[in-house]
Amino acid sequence: MPFLSRVSGGYQSDSSARKREIIRKLAAAPGGGGGGGGGTPTITVSSSSFTDGGITIPTSQIDSTTNPPLQWSASDTTGIATWSLRYSHEEAPGGGYLHWSINNIPVGTTSIAAGGSWPAGTVINPPEAGPFNATTGWQAAGDGNYEITIRAHDSAGNIIASGSIGATTEGFTRLIVNPTTPITATLTSTTFVNGGNLPPRVRINSGECGGVVGQENTSPQLTWNTNARGNIATLRLQCIDISAGNFIHWFVQNIPLSSPTATTLSIAENGSWPAGSTIQGTSWSPTPVRANGWGGTCGQPTNVYRFTMSSYDSEGRRIAGSNAVIFGLMGT
DSSP: OOEEEEETTEEEEEOHHHHHHHHHHHHHSTTSSSOOOOOOOOEEEEOSSOOTTEEEEOGGGTTOOSOOOEEEEESOOTTOOEEEEEEEETTSTTSOEEEEEEEEEETTOOEEOTTOOOOTTOEEEOOSSSOOOTTTOOOOOOSSEEEEEEEEEOTTSOEEEEEEEEEEETTOOOOEEOOSSOOOEEEEOSSSOTTEEOOGGGBSOSSTTOOOTTOTTOOOOEEEEESOOTTOOEEEEEEEETTTTSEEEEEEEEEEOSSTTOOEEEEOTTOOOOTTOEEOOOTTTTSOOOTTSOOOBOSOTTOEEEEEEEEEOTTSOEETTOOEEEEEEOOO
8 A cells, every 4th residue: 555645635645764754753753642741831822914814825825935924922922942733634645744843943033934944943834745946844724723822842842832823815715723731742552652563463354364363453542631622522533544645544523521621531452432422434434343433544654644633612612822742553
């Protein structure tokens, strides 16, 4: 199964070396998944070219190679060593396709001009696929809703706090809301290490997919944590194979938390979701999946699986900055 990268209008094959580089950067980058920490600073993000939820790129400029100007600040910079920036498209297949991903921005840098440049030491991460501006890291964004998130990191790379601003292109409705309290969420697993190989027992079968006889299609253990409950009402989990056109292996919505103040949720291997959860289909349909919705892995050893837990308010709007992500490889 070839690695398929998202490009304008569809997907294209990519090399295994390119894929390994993507997963290395996504899993190892501060805030890329599995790491994190608490903190109280409030991060404010703004732009001189659009308001929160306003139009960042008119339809006539969809293919612009110039980034929008951004400014950000923290209510308290104590302990902050660097910033990171993420600009994601929420309607992309699988959600959260990154068009702009920057790490190790020095704490003294709190803005970038339209068509500007980053200071020395800043790390520009290429987007998942397609051309981009090598000076700024910006990739032209198509129609849809977007989220721009600035995260503050300590000297060890742990997330201290984050702040977001919503952006949309002409003709789209705002689907994202800012949290009542700054959110830092993490997703971890005892089944696999973030960026490492998934065990053979999670594969869909023990035949062509090489699963473990008697343990086929074991769903991974997952634990979600957040630093603050804020206006979180429910969670959504999605696992996709980003190496195969965002093939869906797990998709569960409306996951309730155990109490109005709960800030953690766990599911054991082959465990059940809380009552009220909505289990959606997978791309395996009509191949049988587990009762909890898991449809196991299958593919080449370097296939990349992205697990994302997102938070939603009581009106079903996703809460900005709340995505928690970890990655696993198919393995041998």
